Amino acid sequence: MSPLHFFFFPMVAQGHMIPTLDMAKLVASRGVKATIITTPLNESVFSDSIERNKHLGIEIDIRLITFQAVENDLPIGCERLDLVPSPVLFNNFFKATAMMQEPFENLVKECRPDCIVSDMLYPWSTDSAAKFNIPRIVFHGTGFFALCVAESIKRNKPFKNVSTDSETFVVPNLPHQIRLTRTQLSPFDLEEKEAIIFKIFHEVREADSKSYGVIFNSFYELETDYFEYYTKFQDNKSWAIGPLSLCNRYIEDKAERGMKSCIDTHECLKWLDSKKSGSIVYICFGSGVTFTGSQIEELAMGIEDSGQEFIWVIREQENENSCLPEGFEERTKEKGLIIRGWAPQVLILDHEGVGAFVTHCGWNSTLEGISAGVPLVAWPVFAEQFLNEKLVTDVLRIGVGVGSVKWEAAASEGVKREEISKAIKRVMVGEEAEGFKNRAKEYKEKAREAIEEGGSSYNGLTNLLQDVSMFGTKID
Ligand code: UDP
Numbered sequence: 118m119s120p121l122h123f124f125f126f127p128m129v130a131q132g133h134m135i136p137t138l139d140m141a142k143l144v145a146s147r148g149v150k151a152t153i154i155t156t157p158l159n160e161s162v163f164s165d166s167i168e169r170n171k172h173l174g175i176e177i178d179i180r181l182i183t184f185q186a187v188e189n190d191l192p193i194g195c196e197r198l199d200l201v202p203s204p205v206l207f208n209n210f211f212k213a214t215a216m217m218q219e220p221f222e223n224l225v226k227e228c229r230p231d232c233i234v235s236d237m238l239y240p241w242s243t244d245s246a247a248k249f250n251i252p253r254i255v256f257h258g259t260g261f262f263a264l265c266v267a268e269s270i271k272r273n274k275p276f277k278n279v280s281t282d283s284e285t286f287v288v289p290n291l292p293h294q295i296r297l298t299r300t301q302l303s304p305f306d307l308e309e310k311e312a313i314i315f316k317i318f319h320e321v322r323e324a325d326s327k328s329y330g331v332i333f334n335s336f337y338e339l340e341t342d343y344f345e346y347y348t349k350f351q352d353n354k355s356w357a358i359g360p361l362s363l364c365n366r367y368i369e370d371k372a373e374r375g376m377k378s379c380i381d382t383h384e385c386l387k388w389l390d391s392k393k394s395g396s397i398v399y400i401c402f403g404s405g406v407t408f409t410g411s412q413i414e415e416l417a418m419g420i421e422d423s424g425q426e427f428i429w430v431i432r433e434q435e436n437e438n439s440c441l442p443e444g445f446e447e448r449t450k451e452k453g454l455i456i457r458g459w460a461p462q463v464l465i466l467d468h469e470g471v472g473a474f475v476t477h478c479g480w481n482s483t484l485e486g487i488s489a490g491v492p493l494v495a496w497p498v499f500a501e502q503f504l505n506e507k508l509v510t511d512v513l514r515i516g517v518g519v520g521s522v523k524w525e526a527a528a529s530e531g532v533k534r535e536e537i538s539k540a541i542k543r544v545m546v547g548e549e550a551e552g553f554k555n556r557a558k559e560y561k562e563k564a565r566e567a568i569e570e571g572g573s574s575y576n577g578l579t580n581l582l583q584d585v586s587m588f589g590t591k592i593d
Pocket of ligand 1: 131132133135374375401402403404405406430458459460461462463478479480481482483485
C-alpha cells in the first residue's frame with residue numbers, strides 16, 4: 118500500500134508557514150508523504166530546512182503556484198503578509214490569495230493527495246477538497262482558548278452590552294471569567310463590510326464547520342478546559358499535536374525558522390553563555406508588528422529603567438524610523454544585545470540565560486515561550502493576540518500584561534515607559550515573579566511530555582493519521 122500523502126497549504130505569512138513546516142516534518146517523520154504548496158517568493162522559507170532534514174530521512178516536497186501580486190495592484194514580489202507596504206492594501210492581498218484557488222485545484226487534480234491541510238484564511242479550499250472527495254483539515258495557527266472566546270463573542274455579541282469602547286464585558290459561558298473591551302476586538306468581530314477581507318473572515322467559520330476537522334498547534338494539558346469546551350460545541354474532529362516548534366532538535370533548525378537570522382548563531386550563543394541563568398529579558402514582536410518611532414523610544418527607556426539585561430529584536434521597518442534615545446546603545450552595551458532584523462528566536466528562548474519574554478502574543482511566540490518555560494510580558498497588538506494575552510495572564514497565570522488595550526493593524530503605540538519597566542520587573546524579580554516562573558516551568562515539562570511517544574500530542578498525531586487513512590476511498 119502506498120503511504121498517505123498530505124498536502125499542506127499555509128497562508129503566505131511567517132506565523133502560518135513556520136508552524137506548517139514543522140507540521141510537515143512531523144507527519145513525514147511518521148512515514149507520510151508531505152507536500153507543501155507555496156508561491157515562488159516563499160520557497161526559501163522552507164527549502165533550507167527541507168534540505169537539512171533529508172539527512173534525517175525526512176522527505177518533504179514543495180510545489181509552487183503563482184501569486185498574482187501585480188495583477189492586484191501590489192508591488193512586484195509582494196507575496197507575503199509582512200511585505201504588504203500599507204494596511205490599505207490588505208484587501209488586494211487577500212484578493213490575490215483567493216486567486217490561488219484555480220492553480221491549487223490543478224495541483225490537487227494532478228497529485229490526488231489523501232488529505233489537504235489548508236489555512237483557515239483559505240476558506241475556499243473546503244470546496245476544492247470536496248470537488249475531489251478529499252478531506253480538508255483546517256489549520257488556524259492558534260489555540261483552543263482563542264477559538265472558544267472568538268466563538269462565544271460571535272454567538273453572544275457581549276460587546277453590545279456596554280456603552281463605551283473602554284468598558285469591560287464578560288465573554289459568556291466560558292470555563293473562566295474572561296473580560297475584554299471593544300478596543301481589544303478585531304473589526305471583523307465588531308462590524309460587517311463588503312470588502313473581501315471581511316468576507317473571508319466571515320467565511321472562515323462556515324468553512325471550518327464543513328471541514329473534516331481542525332489541527333491545533335497546542336497540547337491537551339495546556340488548554341484542557343478549552344479543549345473539552347471546543348470539542349463540545351464543534352461537530353467535526355480536532356487533533357492537538359503541538360507544540361510544533363519542539364520538533365526542532367538541532368541548532369540550525371531552531372535558529373533558522375522562516376528566514377536567515379541576522380546574527381551569527383555562535384555569536385548569539387556566546388553572548389548568552391556569558392550571562393547568568395534566567396537573567397535575560399528577550400523582547401520580540403513577531404513578523405508583522407511595527408512600532409512607531411515614539412513607541413520604540415518609550416520601549417528603550419522602559420527597558421533601561423527596568424535595570425534588566427536584554428536581547429531586543431528591532432525589525433527592519435522600525436529601524437528606519439527608530440528613535441532610540443540618545444546614548445542608549447552606548448549606555449546599555451554591556452547589558453543588552455540588539456538584533457536588527459530576524460532573530461533565531463527558538464534558539465534564544467531555549468537558552469537557560471533567558472528569564473522572560475516580552476511578546477506581542479502571536480500564538481507561535483506564545484507557545485514557544487511556554488515551551489521554553491519562561492514567564493511572559495504580554496503586549497498584544499492585533500489579531501487574536503488580545504485573547505492569547507488573557508490565556509497567559511488570567512488562565513495559566515504565567516505572565517502579566519503591559520497595558521496595551523487597542524487593536525491596531527498598522528503601527529502601534531501608546532504604552533508608557535513606566536508600564537513597560539513595571540511589567541518587566543514583575544516577571545523578573547520578587548515573590549510574584551517566582552510564582553510565574555514556577556508555573557511556567559511546569560508547563561514546559563508538560564509540553565515536552567506531550568510530544569514524546571505516548572504523550573497527548575504524539576497520540577493526537579497518531580489519531581490524525583488513522584482518521585485520514587480511514588476517510589474512504591478516492592474517487593476519480
Ligand atoms: N520569529 C523568528 N525570529 C524573529 C521573529 C519571529 O524566528 O525575529 C518566528 C517566531 O519564532 C514565530 C514566528 O516567527 O515562530 C512568528 O509567529 P507569531 O505567531 O508569534 O507571530 P506573527 O509573526 O504571526 O505575528
